[in-house]
Each structure stands twice: as structure tokens, then as C-alpha cells.
Amino acid sequence: MVVSSAPGKVYLFGEHAVVYGEPAVPCAIERRARVTVEERDDGALRVHSTDLTLDGFTVEYDGAADASADVDVPEALVEAAVGYVDAAAEQARDAAGRPDAGFDITIESEIPLGAGLGSSAAVVVAGIDAATRELGVELSSREIAERAYEVEYEVQDGQASRADTFCSAVGGAVRIEGEDCQPIQDVPTLPFVIGYDGGAGDTGELVAGVRRLKEEYPFAADTVETIGDLVRQGERALEAGDLEELGRLMDFNHGLLEALGVSSRSLDEMVWAARESDALGAKLTGAGGGGCIVVLDETEEARTALSYTPGCAETFRAELDTDGVRVDQR
Numbered sequence: 001m002v003v004s005s006a007p008g009k010v011y012l013f014g015e016h017a018v019v020y021g022e023p024a025v026p027c028a029i030e031r032r033a034r035v036t037v038e039e040r041d042d043g044a045l046r047v048h049s050t051d052l053t054l055d056g057f058t059v060e061y062d063g064a065a066d067a068s069a070d071v072d073v074p075e076a077l078v079e080a081a082v083g084y085v086d087a088a089a090e091q092a093r094d095a096a097g098r099p100d101a102g103f104d105i106t107i108e109s110e111i112p113l114g115a116g117l118g119s120s121a122a123v124v125v126a127g128i129d130a131a132t133r134e135l136g137v138e139l140s141s142r143e144i145a146e147r148a149y150e151v152e153y154e155v156q157d158g159q160a161s162r163a164d165t166f167c168s169a170v171g172g173a174v175r176i177e178g179e180d181c182q183p184i185q186d187v188p189t190l191p192f193v194i195g196y197d198g199g200a201g202d203t204g205e206l207v208a209g210v211r212r213l214k215e216e217y218p219f220a221a222d223t224v225e226t227i228g229d230l231v232r233q234g235e236r237a238l239e240a241g242d243l244e245e246l247g248r249l250m251d252f253n254h255g256l257l258e259a260l261g262v263s264s265r266s267l268d269e270m271v272w273a274a275r276e277s278d279a280l281g282a283k284l285t286g287a288g289g290g291g292c293i294v295v296l297d298e299t300e301e302a303r304t305a306l307s308y309t310p311g312c313a314e315t316f317r318a319e320l321d322t323d324g325v326r327v328d329q330r
């Protein structure tokens with residue numbers, strides 16, 4: 001039996017545009033998905049997943065063909081979960097040259113689902129690590145990142161960047177531009193606050209929406225390029241440790257994402273509550289549509305303001321996690 005864990009992430013800058021080759025800077029946060037894998041002799045796949053929603057319940061299924069939950073869970077959710085875990089198991093079988101290997105997989109995640117904190121990437125990265133180790137193969141974090149990207153690419157219908165999976169695999173703050181994935185050294189302390197509306201967005205659908213907009217309107221394509229320019233400026237601010245400039249650029253980035261149609265009323269309400277509390281900056285994180293915003297604030301004021309915002313279900317601080325994927329137990 002092997003237990004591996006991998007962190008979720010927030011985007012300082014650059015989600016969506018990164019899918020089209022612009023740079024992005026995601027940062028791993030200390031909220032992890034923990035995946036326990038034990039090989040089975042009969043070749044079957046059984047997945048036991050706790051906290052598929054905030055309330056926490058359990059879904060079990062044997063392989064993709066007859067996926068069914070032991071409680072009343074929306075079928076689409078079970079199918080999506082099967083998709084990610086199935087593909088991760090397949091990557092592990094391929095890496096170990098064991099096409100018939102079966103697994104018992106248990107997922108425990110502290111990362112809300114579909115909320116922009118990279119739950120899918122963390123589950124897939126930790127799952128591939130634990131399953132390959134269980135089969136006696138040790139992959140580098142870069143190899144795990146690449147295989148996890150293949151999974152996201154497949155499940156998101158051929159529209160994914162390497163950002164979430166690389167960030168989750170290596171930890172810390174990273175820079176992604178196309179196939180080029182690099183850790184960023186000497187990152188200043190980033191006082192992240194998360195606002196969570198309790199909802200979720202469908203990453204695949206939101207990415208497809210931006211693609212359509214970009215194809216229809218040249219100025220939407222320009223907006224994507226502008227996000228790239230903003231990220232490059234943001235990298236200079238990060239290097240200089242200029243938190244005020246980082247905050248201003250986060251505000252700007254949110255405006256551009258809003259223009260691309262991936263924000264929502266509750267995300268905007270939380271962003272405005274944070275801005276009015278004099279936070280350094282605030283933006284949605286991840287695919288959008290609902291879920292989380294990330295705020296830069298050294299004081300407690302943004303958290304207080306968010307806790308009084310009707311659209312906000314939960315708010316918490318998020319520390320940068322310098323650890324990527326790791327073995328927790330074997």
C-alpha cells in the first residue's frame with residue numbers, strides 16, 4: 001500500500017490564456033489531495049472517494065463501465081471522477097508495463113471540487129505517484145507532471161495546459177509557457193486569502209467558451225494576448241517582491257477574465273468585497289464560472305469583509321506549499 005499526496009493551487013496570473021501558449025504563474029497551496037493505492041489481484045479498479053462535496057460522502061465504483069455511487073450523487077459527477085481516476089490508473093499501468101494491474105484507490109481531498117483550486121490535477125498527480133510506486137516504479141516529479149497533463153488533456157477534451165499538473169507535481173510557484181515548465185525561485189511571502197462561493201464551474205465547458213469567443217471576436221483573441229503581457233509584467237513584480245504592483249495586476253487580470261465571460265456574480269461580489277476592504281488585489285482563480293477567488297491581503301480585513309458577503313460561503317488563508325507530490329506512507 002502506498003499513500004501519496006499532492007497540493008492544490010491558485011493562479012497568481014494567467015489562467016485560460018495559458019491554454020493558448022501565453023505564460024501563467026500558478027502557486028501550490030497547503031491544501032492536499034491524499035490518494036491511497038493498493039494493488040488488487042483480480043485486475044479490477046475500485047475507487048473510494050470521500051468528500052466529493054463539502055458535506056463529504058462516499059462514492060464507489062468498479063471500473064468505468066458500471067460506475068455507480070453508493071449514495072445519491074449526480075451521475076455526471078461520478079462519471080467525471082471515474083474519468084480522471086481511470087485515466088490516472090491507466091498511466092500508472094503504462095509506466096510500469098503492467099497493462100492488467102488492478103487497484104483499490106482511496107481519495108481523501110481537502111480541495112473543494114471544481115472550484116478553481118486544482119482538485120483534478122492534485123488527485124491525478126497523487127494517484128499516478130501512488131499507483132506507480134505500488135507497482136514498484138519511481139517516476140520523477142516531471143514525469144508525473146507530464147503523465148498527469150495527458151490525463152487532464154484527455155478528460156478536458158483536448159483543451160488543457162500543463163499549468164495545474166506541473167504546479168501540483170513540483171510545488172511552490174511555477175511558470176508555464178507552452179511546454180516550458182519551470183519552478184520560480186525566491187518567491188516573496190504571498191499573503192493569500194481565499195473566498196469560496198460554495199459552487200463550482202465546469203473547466204472543460206469554460207475553456208471551450210473562451211475558445212469560441214476568441215474565434216469569433218479578434219478583440220477576444222487580443223484579450224488573451226493582453227493577459228500574456230500582464231503575466232510578463234507580473235513576473236517582474238514578483239521578482240522585485242512588489243506586492244502592491246502584484247495586487248494591481250491581479251485586479252487587472254480579473255477584469256480581463258470577466259471580459260472573457262468566465263466570472264460570475266458571486267465571484268464578482270467577492271472580488272469587490274475584497275477590493276473595498278483595501279486588499280492589495282483580488283481575482284478569480286482557475287477556470288471560473290463559480291468557486292474561488294484569490295486575494296492578496298496582509299491584514300485580516302479582506303477575510304472579515306468576505307465573511308459578511310452574501311455570495312461567500314467560506315474564507316480561509318492559503319500558505320504557499322513548497323512541497324509538490326510526496327509519499328506520505330508506504
Ligand SMILES: Nc1ncnc2c1ncn2[C@@H]1O[C@H](COP(=O)(O)OP(=O)(O)OP(=O)(O)O)[C@@H](O)[C@H]1O
Nearest residue numbers: 049080081109114115116117118119120203286287
Ligand atoms: N476528491 C475527489 N475524488 C474524486 N474525484 C475528484 C476529487 N476531487 C476532484 N475530483 C475530480 O476532479 C473534477 C473537478 O475538476 P475540475 O478541473 O473541473 O475542477 P478543479 O480542478 O477543482 O478546478 P480548476 O481546474 O478550475 O482549478 C471532479 O469532477 C472529479 O472528477
Ligand SMILES: C[C@@](O)(CCO)CC(=O)[O-]
Nearest residue numbers: 015016160161163286287
Ligand atoms: C482554465 C485553465 O487555464 C486552468 C484551470 O485550473 C485550464 C488549463 O490550464 O488547463
Ligand SMILES: [Mg+2]
Nearest residue numbers: 118120121203
Ligand atoms: Mg482542474
